[in-house]
Amino acid sequence: xxxxxxxxxxxxxxxxxxxxxxxxxxxxxxxxxxxxxxxxxxxxxxxxxxxxxxxxxxxxxxxxxxxxxxxxxxxxxxxxxxxxxxxxxxxxxxxxxxxxxxxxxxxxxxxxxxxxxxxxxxxxxxxxxxxxxxxxxxxxxxxxxxxxxxxxxxxxxxxxxxxxxxxxxxxxxxxxxxxxxxxxxxxxxxxxxxxxxxxxxxxxxxxxxxxxxxxxxxxxxxxxxxxxxxxxxxx
Numbered sequence: 001x002x003x004x005x006x007x008x009x010x011x012x013x014x015x016x017x018x019x020x021x022x023x024x025x026x027x028x029x030x031x032x033x034x035x036x037x038x039x040x041x042x043x044x045x046x047x048x049x050x051x052x053x054x055x056x057x058x059x060x061x062x063x064x065x066x067x068x069x070x071x072x073x074x075x076x077x078x079x080x081x082x083x084x085x086x087x088x089x090x091x092x093x094x095x096x097x098x099x100x101x102x103x104x105x106x107x108x109x110x111x112x113x114x115x116x117x118x119x120x121x122x123x124x125x126x127x128x129x130x131x132x133x134x135x136x137x138x139x140x141x142x143x144x145x146x147x148x149x150x151x152x153x154x155x156x157x158x159x160x161x162x163x164x165x166x167x168x169x170x171x172x173x174x175x176x177x178x179x180x181x182x183x184x185x186x187x188x189x190x191x192x193x194x195x196x197x198x199x200x201x202x203x204x205x206x207x208x209x210x211x212x213x214x215x216x217x218x219x220x221x222x223x224x225x226x227x228x229x230x231x232x233x234x235x
Contacts, residue, residue: 092216131226163205
């Protein structure tokens with residue numbers, strides 16, 4: 001079925017799509033047990049005579065800033081990546097019909113899947129930035145940013161926006177000759193009946209033809225926090 005996607009996320013609540021349970025990790029000490037047995041005091045041993053003198057070392061105050069050089073804490077991208085769970089709508093496979101040459105109003109979800117799921121977070125735990133790379137087209141990285149948490153809708157909008165940009169003459173010269181020639185053929189076929197599209201020239205999506213359907217994301221194999229995007233000729 002068809003649905004029209006709003007241009008603003010203000011009317012939709014960004015909610016978590018994964019199941020979660022709240023737990024207090026900072027619990028208070030338990031109260032004393034009533035009727036507890038009386039414990040007799042135990043005398044401590046006498047200090048050892050003629051023991052060597054040990055110099056005391058002052059510990060820094062918890063709020064004091066250390067001026068000594070220390071090894072910086074580094075977040076492991078591999079560990080962080082393994083904790084991330086991608087939204088089912090964005091996982092690899094025919095989870096939606098998203099033709100990147102068409103407006104997002106023509107996106108179709110599976111029967112029974114409400115459009116409100118597009119406003120759920122793209123990954124869990126939520127992130128404020130996602131970097132998506134295109135195989136064979138590394139220069140055209142897709143950067144999705146939302147300080148309140150990247151949603152599925154944010155990802156689709158940015159894919160559509162990035163791939164529908166016109167290719168400059170310099171970018172065209174940087175492409176392999178066979179890829180540029182195929183893109184020109186795709187552009188001519190796509191814009192033959194649309195003068196407005198023809199006036200915009202070759203677009204980045206023309207380099208993907210005939211694979212024009214979004215087919216999901218997968219984690220980058222280099223251990224980074226980036227994602228690889230996949231396309232299919234049909235759904």
